[in-house]
Amino acid sequence: MKLFFALAVRNLFRNRLRTAVSLLSIAFGCAALIVNSGIVFNIFRELREDAIHGRHGHLQIYRRGYSDGHMMDPERYMIAQSEADQIIRIAQRDPRVMRATRRREFTGLASNGGRQAPFIGIGVEAADDYEFSKHTTLVAGSQLSSKTGYGILAGKGLAEKLNCHPGDDLSLVSTATSSQMNSVHVRVEGIFEGGLKEYDDWTIKVPIPVANQLLLDDKTEQIVLLLHSTAEVKAVEADLQKAFRDDGLDLEIRTWNQLALFHNQVVSLFGRELDVIALIVATIVILGISNAVGMSIVERRIELATFRAVGVRPRALAALLVTESGFAGVIGALIGVLFAIGIARVATAVGIPYPSPPGSTRPFRGGIDLAISTLFNSFIISVAATMAAALLPTWRAVRVSIADTLRKS
């Protein structure tokens, strides 16, 4: 079959200009698929990291039934101090867990003199907050720390509503778990931008001791974990479930992507868009290449009729023509992959400036993420499209009358 493949390759380079144009078409198509996917995956990654390092962490641990029932009966799903310590100890035994922290969510009313605004409070361990908020931008003031005391961080939108700045005092009023109203005075330590407008418009981060003072208990609502690697989320979740069960704890674990609804909606929407782009590029390659393949077949019609005359079966002739296209696809797609890698490296080094995405509060500078799976899929799609482009001209070529073709020669 060496000669069969040699013939396919040599036929490919019979008309070098046409082949070059075809190869460039395939290469551009393949590179377009990779670059487009790389840009979208980069945006997905930014959103994912925003969700993990800005809001949700990798895993959140609650008392079982929390997700469905805590709105109706929040007290029932609170975790006692000692139990929270036990959960954190178990979680930190796993070397894949980088950090574990407590959180508590509550709602209330913040006032700055004459201005008032409802807020969503997040009680955080001040010493851990920086690590869990790396994708949160501090636009004014300073981060929370173990020395913060009554300092809080306010979302940018909420700070604007309250007209407060770092150093200003605020009053926070909330309903304690015993149903009585309570208030604390806090000082604005810093103002942050978390990426999501709704988040920035409503959120105040409060050290847990302050939250406990406001809510008149020492309970925790959730334990949030940061892992060393996002890829380990599922495995750690499964192992922790077992470890908690073994220790007699009935807990519910939710992963970041179960919580990051905005991220999931964007991935779902743009994921579909990626499929459509792949289809469009494949169609363009098929239409562009089929014309070139058709021209090549028309030019060689006498030779192909001669092959049929000397006994080459129609199916074998079709295999030859599709193999030629396959070689073109492989060469073109390889060029496309190399081209895309070059573009990705340059674009990532320089950075692509983006405006704020829908629902987000800040522009960002992205790059092009190259995944082996993207390179492989784009390569396969390009080769398949090129081979598909040969099908119709090939089908026509093997159906023409040998006698007619030879007679016209």
Add this chain to the structure above:
Amino acid sequence: MVAVAALVERNISLDTLETEALVRGENLCRVFGSGVDRITAVQNVSLDFFRHQFCALVGPSGSGKSTLLQLLGALDMPTAGKVWIKGQLLSDFSETQLSDLRLREIGFVFQSFNLSPVLSAWENVEFPLLFRRELGARERRSRVARVLDSVGLADKSHRSPHQLSGGEKQRVALARALAGQPSLLLADEPTANLDHDSGTAVVHLMKQLTREHGASCIFATHDPELMGLADRVIEIRDGMIAGEAITPDPLSRERLS
């Protein structure tokens, strides 16, 4: 039908004749187009070709020689009539079976050589043999070497067609046709694109090699000089057989009498 008569004289029955005829055409018609564009290229032609014959189809251009060769070579199907090769009715064959028949039983030589320009002389000869799965690589190479040697191109086997003269190209085409050791060699105006000497040399070679390979050969020509090399000449005019003659070739005469 002198050849048939000769066999009948030897008390061979017509049943035996059918099985012995290498190629048989019966009431062959081939019509192209329809209505006012209708052209009858071959009409009502019946003939038999036997083993070891070196036969010339002669006639002016457009007389139907090429069309008749295509019908006999399973390249085209008659509008009416039947063709048998080695007793097998071609109309019963699928496209794939016809391909296999051409691969194994028929060799073709064309007026314009029809060699692949991207293959060397050796590769052009070897290419059809790739599809003979029963031939191993060694047997295939051995056949190609032998047949290229027999056409006198052993030393030019690596050359591309564009590096060969017209006569050499036609010898490569002849080698390609004979490498499969066919029963029947069909050559359509094999000398039309060659000078006189080269053309005569190619036909001499065809005659010699078909005899060595035990094959029969039918070639179309309108060169009166080449007719003299054939041991049977069939004249075609307006798509019909206008005449037939056996030339005094000692070997053919010996086989027919």
